[in-house]
Amino acid sequence: MAKRGKKYLEIAKLVETGKLYEVKEALELVTKTRTAKFVETVEVALRLGVDPRHADQQVRGTVVLPHGTGKTVKVLAITQGDNVQKALDAGADYAGAEDYIEKIQKGWFDFDVVIATPDMMPKLGKLGRILGTKGLMPNPKSGTVTPDVATAVSEFKKGKLAFRVDKLGSIHVPIGKADFPAEKIAENFDAFMQEIQRLKPAASKGQYLKTVAVSLTMGPGIKMDTVLVAKHLEA
Incomplete structure (x- = not known):
């Protein structure tokens, strides 16, 4: 096991061992656990x-976070004809x-x-192993194959998040940056978790949300009480 630095160990004391936090408390605490010199990403991990x-x-989908992830996303549009310029005009970094x-x-x-536009998928088949891994x-299902390439590009540049x-049985996604105001992190969290709840498979039996934790890139995990998370989302 890697040795933790003195700063990390001090920050980790803010998180009570074994405690399951309610949503608001966890999201407010996470931004206080900064240990890196760069602006860390706020991440949510689910089981x-x-x-x-x-x-x-299978649980797979997309969600447009109200305030984006805080990350500049580079988008490649695989398309042809007039769609190339449409993709570039919508903000694609590359198109062709x-x-x-x-x-x-x-x-x-x-x-x-x-x-990609649907007409390009046969040509993309040869990249299945390369891109799939x-x-x-x-x-x-992730909104990345569509005839409306301009709208798709615009949404992903603004913070649309694809997850699977x-x-x-785990999902790990970014929901913002450590320098986001607390209310923006909370709104992004709610948008993501509402979509997770909406996508609950009918075949899933028993407890759906097994674990929910939030952390910064280099910080300790803060586990939430899943019962309280479910109630929070219903409110």
């Missing part, structure tokens, strides 16, 4: 009561077809999101 091995228990597909095949990854393969449960 859900689903079995991702079954197609009817075969030229970018070839660049990716050669190891280029200077982007965070790939958006990095979670970057466009998919209609992993094989352990």
Whole structure:
């Protein structure tokens, strides 16, 4: 186990061992656990009561955070014809077809999101393994395969978040920066968690929200009381 620095250990004392925090208290506490010299990201980690091995228990979707993630997202649009200029006008960092597909095949990854128009998906098939292992393969369920490339580009540049449960039933996403006002972090958290609740699979039995924790990039995890989280979202 890596040794923790003196500053981290001091900050960690702010988080009570074994305590399950209510939502407001946890979100206010997380910004006080800064240990890095850079502006850390506020992250939410969930474990859900689903079995991702079954197609009817997959939890996958997108949500537009009211205040964005605070991160500048580089968007690549794989498209052709008039859509290339539409994507660029909407804020895409890169837009094109075969030229970018070839660049990716050669190891280029200077982007965070790939958006594709449906007509380009057959050509993108050859990148399935390359993009799939990095979670970057466009998919209609994540809003990254669409004929309306301009709207998709604009939404992701403004803070649209794509997420997907992993094989352990976990989801890990950013919901802002440590220098965000507390109310903005809270509104982003609520928007994300409301979407998680909405996507609860009918096949999921028992407790859906197994664990919910919030932390900064380099800070200690702050676990929330899942019963209180559920009540908070219902309010």
